[in-house]
Amino acid sequence: MRADMTPILHVRGLARRFGGLQALGGVDLEVARGEFRAIIGPNGAGKSTFFNTITGLIRPDAGSVTFAGRDVTGMAPDDLVRAGMGRTFQITSVFADLSAQENVQVALLAHARQSWRMWARAAALHAERAAELLALVGLAGSEARHAGTLAHGDQKRLELAIALAGEPTLLLLDEPTAGMAAQERIESISLVHRVARALGVSCVFTEHDMAVVFAVATRITVLHQGRVLAEGTPAEVRANPQVQQVYLGESVIAEGVHA
Amino acid sequence: MNRSRTLAVLAALVAAALPAALSDFWIFIAIEVIAFALYAVSFNVLLGYGGMLSFGHAAFFGVGAYAGALMVRKSGFAPEAAFALAPLAAMAAAAAVAAVVGFFSVRRSGIYFGMLTFAFQMLLYTIALKATGLTGGDDGITGLKPPGALARPAVYYVFALATVGPALYVLYRLVNSPFGITLRALKANPRRVQYVGVDVRSHQLAAFVVSGAFAGLAGAVFALSSGNVFPAWLNWTASATPIVMAVLGGVSSFLGPALGAAVYVVLEVVISGRTEYWPLVMGVIILALVLLMPAGLTGLWRRRGAP
Numbered sequence: 001m002r003a004d005m006t007p008i009l010h011v012r013g014l015a016r017r018f019g020g021l022q023a024l025g026g027v028d029l030e031v032a033r034g035e036f037r038a039i040i041g042p043n044g045a046g047k048s049t050f051f052n053t054i055t056g057l058i059r060p061d062a063g064s065v066t067f068a069g070r071d072v073t074g075m076a077p078d079d080l081v082r083a084g085m086g087r088t089f090q091i092t093s094v095f096a097d098l099s100a101q102e103n104v105q106v107a108l109l110a111h112a113r114q115s116w117r118m119w120a121r122a123a124a125l126h127a128e129r130a131a132e133l134l135a136l137v138g139l140a141g142s143e144a145r146h147a148g149t150l151a152h153g154d155q156k157r158l159e160l161a162i163a164l165a166g167e168p169t170l171l172l173l174d175e176p177t178a179g180m181a182a183q184e185r186i187e188s189i190s191l192v193h194r195v196a197r198a199l200g201v202s203c204v205f206t207e208h209d210m211a212v213v214f215a216v217a218t219r220i221t222v223l224h225q226g227r228v229l230a231e232g233t234p235a236e237v238r239a240n241p242q243v244q245q246v247y248l249g250e251s252v253i254a255e256g257v258h259a
Numbered sequence: 260m261n262r263s264r265t266l267a268v269l270a271a272l273v274a275a276a277l278p279a280a281l282s283d284f285w286i287f288i289a290i291e292v293i294a295f296a297l298y299a300v301s302f303n304v305l306l307g308y309g310g311m312l313s314f315g316h317a318a319f320f321g322v323g324a325y326a327g328a329l330m331v332r333k334s335g336f337a338p339e340a341a342f343a344l345a346p347l348a349a350m351a352a353a354a355a356v357a358a359v360v361g362f363f364s365v366r367r368s369g370i371y372f373g374m375l376t377f378a379f380q381m382l383l384y385t386i387a388l389k390a391t392g393l394t395g396g397d398d399g400i401t402g403l404k405p406p407g408a409l410a411r412p413a414v415y416y417v418f419a420l421a422t423v424g425p426a427l428y429v430l431y432r433l434v435n436s437p438f439g440i441t442l443r444a445l446k447a448n449p450r451r452v453q454y455v456g457v458d459v460r461s462h463q464l465a466a467f468v469v470s471g472a473f474a475g476l477a478g479a480v481f482a483l484s485s486g487n488v489f490p491a492w493l494n495w496t497a498s499a500t501p502i503v504m505a506v507l508g509g510v511s512s513f514l515g516p517a518l519g520a521a522v523y524v525v526l527e528v529v530i531s532g533r534t535e536y537w538p539l540v541m542g543v544i545i546l547a548l549v550l551l552m553p554a555g556l557t558g559l560w561r562r563r564g565a566p
Contacts, residue, residue, distance in 0.1 A: 055454075081456040093454075095447040098440070106444040107455035115441040115457055116465075118433045122440040166456055 006069045008033045008170050008202045009054070014063035016053055023049040025226040026063065031170075036193060037204045038213045041223035042246060047206040048090065050223065051174050055087050056080050068169060082111075086168030090175040090206075092155045096148030100139060100158055103147050104130040107165035133161040136195060153184055160192060164199065171196060173205035177212050185212050192216075214238075222246070262560065266514045267431075274420055278413040286412040287484065288528050290419045292521045294481035295504065297423045299516035300430055301473035302501035307510035308434050309466045310446030311365075314373040315380030316474055316501050318360065319353040321387065321493030323475025324482035326352035328400045329393070331483065338406035346422055346479050353475020354468050356383070361467030365460050368449070380495060387490040399489035403482065419480050426473055431513055433469065442466055474501075507548060509555025518556050 011029040015022070023046050031037050041047055052058045054065050056077040064073045067085055075083075095103050108126035109115050134143055137157040142150065147158055156176065163171055176192055177185035189207075193216045196203050207213050213220060213234070220237040222230040230240045237243055277289055298320055305311040327345040334341045334348075364375040387394045394400065408414045433439055441462055445452045449459055482488045491497065500523075501516070508519025526544060531537040552559050 057450075076458075077453040078456050078458045081454055087454055089451070093448060093451040095444045095451065097447045098443060102440060103444075106440055106452070106457075109437040109441065110452075110456040114437045115462065117437040118439075118469075120436055121432075122435060122437045125437060162451075162455060 004033055006033075007031055007066075008035070008068055009204065010066040011054065012064050012066075014050065014053055014065065015061045016049055016058060017061055022226050024053065024060070024063075027223070027226070027228055029221060029228070031202060031204055033169075033202050034200070035202050035204075036196065036216055036218045037202075038217035038220045039204060039206045039223060040208075040210075040213055040220060041229070044225075045223040046226040047223055048174060049226075051087070051172055051206060055085065055172060081166055081168075084167070084169040085172065086163035086166050086170070086201075087172040088156075088159045088163050088174060088176060090178050092152065092159060092179075094147040094150075094155050094158050094162065096146070098147055099143065100134060100145050100147055100150065101127070101130050101143040103158055104133050104161050104165050107162045111166045130165075133164055134158075136164070137161045137191065152179055153188065156180070156188060157191070160195070164195065164201075168201055171201050171203045173203060175206050175208065177207065177209060182209075182211070185209055186215055189216050262512065262557070266512075266518070266557075270514065270517070271424070278416050283412045286416050288524065290412070290416050290484045291481060292524045293416075293419045293423045294477045294484070295500070295520040295524055296517035297426055297480070298474050298477035299501050299504035299508065299520040300427060300514070301470045301477065303505040303510055303516040304430060304434060304442075304470045304473075305466060306502075306505055307512075307516075308439060308446065309442045309463060310449075311368075311463060311467070312373050312502075313364075313376040313467075313470075313498070314495070314502075315360070315376035315378075315498055316470075317495070317497035318376075318380040318383045318493055319357055319471035319474035320478035320481075320501075321488075321490075321497070322356045322383065323349035323353040323478030324488045324492055325387065325394060325400070325478075326475065327479025328403055328482050328488045331403055331405075332400060342406050342409065342483070345483060346476055349475045349479030350472045353478070354472035357468045357471025357475075358464070361464045361471070365463040365467060377495060377498075380493060380498060384490060384493040384495070387493050394488075394490065397490065399487055401487040403486045403488075405483055415484055419484065422476070422480055426476055427514075427517070430469075430473060434513060438462070438465070503545060505555075507545065507555060509557035511554065512557035515555050515557035522556065 007030045009031040011027060014024050014027045016024040027050060039047055049058065053060050056075055059074050064071060067083060072080055072083060095106065105122065105126050108129055131143060134140060137160050139154060139157055142154065147155065150158060173192065177188050180188060189212045217234055219232065220234055221228060222237060222243050224246050229246060230237055230243050278286055281289060302316050305313055327349040330345040330348040331341050360376060360379040364372050367375055388396060404410055405415055409418055441457055445459060445462060453459055504519040504523050505516040507522060508517065509515030527541060530540045534540060
C-alpha cells in the first residue's frame with residue numbers, strides 16, 4: 001500500500017473579521033493523513049472560529065480550504081460531511097429526543113443517502129451497524145436510552161459514534177473533553193485516539209487541557225490572536241519561548257503531561 | 260403492543276360499528292371528526308415530528324376544500340367521475356400551494372417560519388374572498404351534493420373512512436420511515452443534523468408539502484360532506500383549530516391529534532347546542548385540559564402505561 005502524500009487538510013490564508021475584531025488573520029495549516037493534530041491557544045485565539053470556518057458554519061472573508069485535494073471553501077456542512085469530513089461540537093450536540101441507537105441510525109441513513117425514503121421502516125435499517133458503532137465507543141447496552149438522559153461523558157461518546165457513522169476520513173473535534181473531570185478527559189481522548197487509529201481517520205482537535213494534548217497529539221499548532229504562532233512536534237512546541245510567553249503563568253506547557 | 264397500534268385498532272373497531280348506532284346528525288358529526296382527525300394528524304407531522312409550527316395550515320385545508328368543490332361543481336365531468344377525482348384534485352392543489360408557501364417559509368425557523376405561513380394564508384384568504392368568479396367570493400360555494408347513494412350520510416361516512424384510513428396509514432409509515440426519523444432528528448437538533456449530511460431545508464420543504472397535501476384531502480372530505488365551502492375556512496382564526504386539536508391530543512403521539520380532533524369536535528357540538536356562550540365554555544375546558552395534561556390526552560395515557 002502506498003501512502004497518499006496529498007495533505008488531508010490544507011488551509012491557506014484563512015481570514016475572517018467580525019466587525020472590528022479580526023478573528024482569523026490569515027491562518028495556514030497543513031495536516032497530513034493519519035495525523036492527530038492538536039490546535040491550542042489561549043481563549044479568544046480563534047480556535048472555534050477556525051473550526052467553524054473550515055466546517056462550513058462561517059464563511060471566510062479570504063483564504064481557501066482544500067480537503068483531500070478538493071477545494072471545499074465555503075461549502076455547506078451537509079456537502080462537507082458527504083465528502084468525508086466529520087465533526088463534533090464543543091457543547092455536546094446529540095439528538096436528545098431520540099434513542100442512542102436512533103441517533104446513530106440517522107447518521108447511517110443520511111450517509112447511505114436513504115433519508116428520503118418515506119415508506120421503509122427506519123427501525124429495521126442499519127440496526128446492526130448502529131449497535132456496532134455504539135459498542136465501539138463503549139456504549140453497548142445503552143442502545144434504547146434516550147440520548148438526552150445519558151451522562152455527559154456518554155453523550156460525548158455518542159457524538160463520536162454519530163460522527164463515525166459517516167465514515168469520515170477527517171474528524172474535527174472541538175474541545176472533545178470539555179466539561180469532563182481530569183481523569184475522564186484522558187480516557188475520553190484515548191478512546192478517540194484508539195478508534196481513529198483503528199479506522200484510519202485523521203483527526204484535528206482543539207483542546208484546553210495540555211495533559212490531554214501531550215497525551216495524544218502527533219503535532220501541535222498554536223493559535224494566538226487569529227494567527228499561527230508556532231507549529232511542531234509536542235517537544236518543539238513545549239520548548240518554544242514564544243509559546244511559553246503566551247502561556248505565561250500557565251506552567252502547564254512546561255510541565256506537559258504532568259499537568 | 261405499542262400505544263399507537265392499540266389506539267388504531269380501537270379506533271378502527273369503533274369507527275366501523277358507529278353508523279349502526281348513530282342518527283344521521285351524529286353520523287354527520289362523525290364524518291367531521293374523521294376529516295379533522297386527518298387534518299390534525301397531517302398538521303402534527305410538521306409540529307410534533309418536524310418541530311415546525313405553522314400558523315397558516317388552514318390555507319391548505321381551505322385550498323383542498325375549494326379544489327374538491329370546484330371539481331364537483333365546475334369540472335364538467337360526469338358527477339361520479341368528478342366526485343372520484345375530487346380528493347385527488349384537492350391533494351394536488353394543496354400540495355402545489357404548499358410547495359410555493361413552503362419554499363419561502365422553510366428559509367426561516369421558529370416564529371419567523373410561523374409568520375411567513377401566516378402571511379401566505381392571509382394572501383390566499385384574500386384570493387378566496389375576491390376571486391368571485393371562481394370561489395363565489397363571500398358567499399362561498401354551496402349546495403354541493405355527492406352523487407347517488409353517497410348523498411346518504413351513512414354511505415358517505417364509509418367513503419370518508421375509506422379515504423382517511425389509508426391516508427392516515429400513509430402518514431404513519433412516513434413518520435416511522437428514514438425520512439420520519441430524520442425529521443425528528445431535525446427537530447431535536449437542526450445544526451447537528453446538517454453534520455450527518457442532511458440538507459435541512461429540502462427535508463423541511465418535503466414535510467411541508469406532504470402535510471399540506473393531506474390537510475387538503477381533509478378539507479375536501481369535509482367540504483363534500485357539509486355541502487359547502489366558505490372563505491372563512493382559510494381565515495387565520497381557522498388555523499388555530501389544528502393547533503388546539505394537536506396540543507389537546509398530544510403532539511408526541513401519532514394518533515394523539517386525531518383524538519384531540521374527536522374531543523374538540525364533539526365538545527363543540529354538545530356545548531354549542533346548549534348555550535350561545537359556547538366559545539367561552541370551550542375556552543375554559545381547553546384551558547383546563549391543557550393545564551392538567553401538558554402532554555395532551557395521550558400523554559396521560561402514556562404516563563399511566565409507562566413501566
